[in-house]
Amino acid sequence: MNTDVRVQEEMEIVIYRHAEPMVSGNEIISGHDFPSWVLRYNDSGIIKIEPRMKKEKIVLTSNLKRSMETGKLIGEKIIPNSIFCEAEVPLVQFPAIKMRAKFWMALSRFLWLFGLKKKCESFKDAKQRVIQIIENIESHLLENQRVVIVGHGFINRLIKKKLIHRGWSLSQVEDGNKFLGKMTFRTEQPLTSF
Template identity: 30%
Template sequence: MRIVIMRHGRPELDLDALKKQKFSSLKLGEIVEQYEQSALEKSQTIPHSSLAISQSCQFALSSDLPRAIGSIEKLGLKEIHETDAVFRESPLPYFNWSWPFLSFFTWAVALRVLWLFGFATNGESIKTARARAQTGAGKLHQYATEHGSVFLLGHGIMNRLIAKELSSKGWKKVESNGENYWSYSVYERL
């Protein structure tokens, strides 16, 4: 059995372009909410290895966010595809502060670290995210059992949490090509 977990392609609202700009935490929250609804940037090219591995699977799943659905369509997997909110990214929590102004990168790192310690204002708790990841890993295992191979088009943090759950259930990571857009990891279980 095989599970392939891939990160979505580059969205129209690319957060990498904002990393050095300074915002309040409240403004950062507005940007993150816009990002969650951002569609896939249409002109990008999919790496050949990502296209090939996605099309080698018998069944595909994705989150229900626009950038994930757009990525599935760009990969040509719409016909064997099912969406599920359980695979959504865990929203970045943020303070309702209009000061101080810090770089997007600084806020994102600080808030995600605080999230690991339980901070969840305007977001989802890590406990809830881990429970979703456990549910998602269970679904992937079920579909891999039924179809032999399953493909998940997901998001950075949630993909990591799901991978951790899969590993705890005996799945082994046999391949990975990073954590950028269109990157993937392959898990196998005998």
């Protein structure tokens, strides 16, 4: 009698984007001020809100304050790890130009996608890190059938693409890539088949 056979239960990965940070992307800043805005944004906590969901037992987060505070909002215990941090952007500076910080961020991300990597990880490196993230998630899935993560906008998109490529189904999306947006992925495939 084969005792190694077990019924494969459905596994689930839930990925949140962090809640809204205290530092606003709508601030109008010069290119000269963009690097200091990024530092303030990365050090920022979240705007306090009432939790709208049942608390998760364990939540994996990045080690950035906005991710950890969001994790504490939705979970009983958080496990911070820098691997879940946002993909870095080059700090593009055109000193005389003023625009909203989120437009500086979008411009920097656009240039980064096309190869500009001034003192930050490259797009290629970020995609490699996503493979490590998936391996980290899978190691947690060996212990639990459900993993909850609080990440960041762009890195979450890269994780989504890789999970779908590996056979996960995107079963639910709430609020897309907005703050506290949520994506739920499911599979019944054994992890070894990935």
